[in-house]
Amino acid sequence: MEFNLEVSAKDGKVYTNASDLLPEIQNGLKHYDYVVDENNYKQAKSDRTALNNLVKIVSDKRKQVENDVFAQWLQDKKDIMQVEKTIKAASDKLDAGINEVDNAEKELKRNQIKELWTNMTNDKYPFDLVFEERYLNKTVKNKEIEESLNNKFLKAEEQLSFIEASLPEDELQAEQVIQLFCKTLDLSKATERINEIKEAKAKLQAKVDAQIEQSKQAQMERVNAVPSQAQSEAHERQNQTQARRYCVFRFEGPMEELQAFNPLLNQFIKEHNVKVTILEKGEC
Secondary structure (H helix, E strand, O other): OOOOOOOEOOOOOEEEEEEHHHHHHHHHHHHOEEEOOOOOOOHHHHHHHHHHEEEEEHHHHHHHHHHHOHHHHHHHHHHHHHHHHHHHHHHHHHHHHHHHHHHHHHHHHHHHHHHHHHHHHHOOOOOOOOOOOOHHHHHHOOHHHHHHHHHHHHHHHHHHHHOOOOOOOOHHHHHHHHHHHHHHHHHHHHHHHHHHHHHHHHHHHHHHHHHHHHHHHHHHHHHOOOHHHHHHHHHHHHHOOOOOOOOOOOOOOOHHHHHHHHHHHHHHHHHHOOOOOEEEEEEE
16 A cells, blocks of 8 residues: 655645545555454554555655654744744733732722721621621722621621620620631521530539439438437537538539539529538639
8 A cells, every 4th residue: 555645835835645645554454454463463563554644654754744844834834833933931920910019009998998897896706707808909999898898797796696695694604705706707606505505504503403302312311311300419419509501512613514503603602591611612
């Protein structure tokens, strides 16, 4: 199978007969379209060599045409590309200067927006949580930015009012919840924290109630075991002397659990006229 490529140039255009040769080539390749097995193995290797040689002939012919016809263009192309790079380098230099000015303007505008937010909120909520990159665009005016920040501040204040309506009674825990919201502006986190505190308090109350009930039951059992006359005499002696007694307890547990116990302890002191003294605090 042969490949006789013809090349001609006319009016600055290059013409070849490659498209005319393609059907002939495709028809000639049908001779090589077979399944290789042990019987035709040697013939397949010979045919492969012939096809590879034909590929080289076509490739060499193409390269020859490129070198003969496009030699000047290839050099011109390199020169044109160098011109492009030179112009682009000048453009990049200007772009770097423009970006530097733009970045300085954006930084100035960002600081101005931050100052606006600080004055509006008395630095109550973090600026980074409300800032939007679009604020720095030249098309976004100061009035639009101020309205956006004001809406965010009003929303935060509204959510904080909602949180304050359901704060725990303990002042320290209440302050912790408020600070959590102010630092994160996350209503769900603050609400979750309130629920955790209330759940811990409810569990502690249930434990205390159970202990008090057990104590009452044990006291009733002891009272019932003493003869009535002895009970009367013991009660009379107690009324006469009003002796003071004391018990030493040690409470261990997470700080949140111990803080949740404070309201219950205060109520017990008030109702039973007892005095509670904290002898020691520390970590286990």
